[in-house]
Amino acid sequence: MARFDLHPAHIDGLVNAGLQFGVIGVFDDPMPIGQMLLQQHRPHRDMEQKDGGPPDYVATVTDRALHPVAVLRLLDCYEYQTSGTIGWHVSEAHAWTNRMREKVLTRLPAEAEASVRHGADYVPAYRLLAAYTETPWGITELDQIPELGDGVIEVPVVRKVLRAEILTGPFHSPNKGLSSRVRHVTVIGVGEERTLPAFAQIFEPSDNAPGVYLLFEHGRYVARPADAPPGKWFMASGAHLHTSDSRWHELIGHSLPIPLHDRTEP
Template sequence: MSRFDLHPAHIDGLVNAGLQFGLIGVFDNLTPVGQMLLQQHQPHRDVEHERGEPPDYAATVTDRALHPIAVLCLLECYEYQTSGTIGWHASEAHAWIQRLRETVLTRLPAEAKATVRHGANYLPAYRLLDAYTETPWGITELDQIPELGDGVIDVPVVRKGLRAEILTGPIHCPNNGLSSHVRYVTILGVGEDRTLPAFARISEPSDDAPGVYLLFQYGRYVARPADAPPGTWFMASGAHIHTGDSRWRELIGHRLPIPLHDRTEP
């Protein structure tokens, strides 16, 4: 991503966040902080800067309660666009941005700060939430920053389960079921309530290891796709699932493979 100059509104967003989260006093002037941030972002851009004079900036104050996760997007964008400037790591702007980040993170639930897998990468969960993704990378108006609203930060539950291998033999008729295109599944729940003990919550489901539930029917466990539409009827395809993980026996009471019911018919 190429560097670009941030709009003054972006600086406004940061200084208003500083006011909201207590880095700037209620009766303090926001403009000097904004000038400091802008001067580090655009060092020696004109003669006035070279003479040590602050850049031409006057803060705009908003009465909107900015969403903490949106603020994280603002400061991460500022940091990305400014980190290549001379003296950044020893600058007052760097120290101020770090203080703002630390303060904002204390306001988030643990689930939002947890590291989660996203595709092939790992990143903080808050970067996947709407307040982050809906905040422009470099705002041009304060109104572009999402508000906190009712004060509740909703973090979707990241589901994890136990990875198992799909076993197939000479008699295998999946009819485009899971076992026709993947070699692994992720067990997300067991029984009628489809819950899973904490000891088995290891891996997130993926396209290569989609989720299944283990249901006890007719005296034995069978595995069925977790994302199937309600009312979908599945039957045995000839495939089974199994894992050598010792937690397998703790889940189902034995070490044997169980049938995978992933075949459907029109």
């Protein structure tokens, strides 16, 4: 990602966040903080006054309640664009942004900091929220920062699952069931309570591996689609589920394939 000089509005966003989250006192002058952040960001841009004073900066203060997740986006961008400057890791700006981040994270649900898979990497869960992704990477005006709104911040929980392979043979008749279009499923729950023991929470679901429940019926386990509407009747399609993962035995009590009930009829 290319580095660029941040607009003064980005500094305004950080200053307003500092006021909102108590890192800058209510009766404190926010101007020196903004000057400090700007000076660290552009140390070699002739930003200091001729008399050696701090760079010109006049804070623009807003009464909008900024979304905490959007503030984290501002912090991430500022740190990325500034981390290559001389003395960054021992600078006042670095210490200030760390303090700011800690303060903002206390306003979010605990699961917001959990690492979740995103592409080939793992990122904090808050980076997948709309307030983060929809905030520009380097704002040019304060109105680009989302507001907190009703104050409710929901972080989607990514459920870890156990993946299994769909086995089919010559008598496979799914009638448009999931085994007609995919080769894997993810087990997201077992039994009447449809929960998954911690030892089996390994992978994350994907579009190519729909969720299924393993239900114990008539003395054996069968698998059924997890997204089935209530009252929908499913029957065996000739497909079975199996995985070589040793947790399969722990989950169902044996290491054999089990029937996949994914066939429906009008």
